[in-house]
Amino acid sequence: MMMSSNTTSNIADEETMTESDNRKSFLISSLLSAASSSESMVETEEDDEEEGMLHDDDDDEIVKELEHNDEDEAEENNNNNPNPKQPIQLTQIPHRAFPKTSPSSTLFPRLMSSNDFSYLYYLSYHYFAMQMSKNGQISSTPLPLSHPTLLNSNINSLKKPLKSSYPLTPTSSSCSSSPPSPNLTNATTSTSLNSSSTNSRYQCDGCSKSYSTFGGLSKHKQFHCVAQIKKQFQCKFCEKTYNSLGALKMHIRTHTxxxxxxxxxxxxxxxxxxxxxxxxxxxxxxxxxxxxxxxxxxxxxxxxxxxxHSDIKKYRCNNCSKTFSRMSLLNKHTENCLQQQQQQQHATTHSSTDDCTSTSMLVPAAFSI
DNA sequence: CTGGGGACGGGGCCC
DNA sequence: CGGGCCCCGTCCCCA
CATH class of the missing domain: 3.30.160.60 (Classic Zinc Finger)
Incomplete structure (x- = not known):
């Protein structure tokens, strides 16, 4: 049985790796194709807010408990965006990098691992920066963390210190030439802003990272802030996490x-x-x-x-070609078949390398045909 | 031990 | 967004 699970996991790992590669290729091609349009690839701040406010009017009691802080945060986001028509022209582009209705959107929920999102966001942000550079709005070269604008900022005035080691540089300075003005009149928001007149910062109340733009903060909350993501999609009854609220709601029913x-x-x-x-x-x-x-x-x-009723059943042992109607029967058979095979191998040779044969044991006939 | 049926769980898709 | 449904799968039991 142990061998069965091991072989299964091996196969799964291989498939996962290839799927991961395919996803990355797909993402790259999507990004490149979107780049052909001048309006593509740029997620708007409105989009960020929209996706950050997934459950404002959700009346599900359980989900409300899960998200009891989200409305406040969403409201804060609104307050953080005092002037939606502010200079970043990108905010007026009603387009999301990965449209919900496209085939990629169906794939998208599967990409919610932190690695995929980091990769995805890195690419999208890279294109964002390139577009801004083309428009002459910002430099396409990200400022190093030692840039004077950062060194001169009064970090001590932040609610919490800026962690300059945060890996994704878009947060640091790329859009700092024309940031939307933070709402300094909002009491909640103002506490998380840098009081420096030229380097106002937007700070994540989940993990204290700060950003020069509201868009940067929104991106962080949506894709990178573990606290935010975990809170949005993690089941309160168990450790399971989900990529969408709908999936989480469905799962919660298994508890209630x-x-x-x-x-x-x-x-x-x-x-x-x-x-x-x-x-x-x-x-x-x-x-x-x-x-x-x-x-x-x-x-x-x-x-x-x-x-x-069928002579050819769905699941086949690749070792002896015997077919079974159910996976469980195949698994049972596999244990015995593998033991017999190992005994035979042990009898004929002292070679201990049998990984290849064991790997093919659990492949269902449906997949091998 | 094997093969098959009964009951059920859970993710995803469609409307 | 929710309900219905499909599909895949598991566990248990029995002949």
Whole structure:
């Protein structure tokens, strides 16, 4: 069994690596194609705010608890943006780098690992800087952290000290030539701003990192601030985290189990699970096998049953080519088959290298065909 | 031990 | 955004 899980994880790792490469290639191509349009690739501050305010009007009690601070932060974001029509022309461009409706948006939630986001944001920001440079608004060369504008800033006046070691340089100075004016009249905001007249900073209240622009802060909150992301999408009942609020809500149902059977009182996470359970009481079996006319209450069970009518079953042992209707049967078989194989190998040779054969053991026939 | 069925969980997609 | 549904998967039980 251990070997089975190991081989499975090996395969999964390989697939993950290739998927990761493909995603990066996809992202790069997306960015390059978007670069062909002068308005592309630039996320607006409005977009940042919009995505930062994911759940303002959410009336789900549980989610409210999870996000009880978000509304305040969102409001603060609004206050931090005193003049939406401020100079950064990019704010008027109603375009997001990764449109929600594009195929990339369906891929996007899978990219929520910190590495992917860092990579993604780095590329998008690079293009952002290039566009700004083309427009003559900023220098395309990021200022080093030792730039005089930073050295001269009164770091001590910050609510918390600026951590200059923060890896992503876009926060440091690239847009500092024309930052939107921080709302110094807002009490909450003003406490997190640098009082320096020329280097007002926007500070993340989650991790204390500060930024020269509101956009930089928004980007940080959206993509990099672990505290923010974790708070937005982590389940309060367990350690699971999700890339979207909808996925989190769906998961939370597995804890709250809102659907209860009126007959036996058993609770389920979703209505259709309850519906299937009720069939165990009523005896209803709406799914019938077209071959033997046997009826089933569960479609998945019918599907598994259909495998019994087929000579070629879905899951195949790559070692002995025997096929199975279910993965669990294949796993059981694999254990024994692997042990037999190892015994044979041990008997014939003292070679201990059997990784390759074991790796192919768990590949389902559906994937190997 | 093997094969199959029953019951159920959970992520994702579609409307 | 939520509900319904699909699909894949697991666990348990039994013949």
């Amino acid at each position: 189990l809102p659907c209860k059977c009126k007959i036996c009182g058993k609770a389920f996470s979703r209505p259709w699970l309850l519906q299937g359970h009720v069939r165990t009481h009523t005896g209803e079996k709406p799914f019938q096998c077209e071959i033997c006319c046997r009826a089933f209450a569960d479609r998945s069970n019918l599907r598994a049953h259909m495998q019994t």
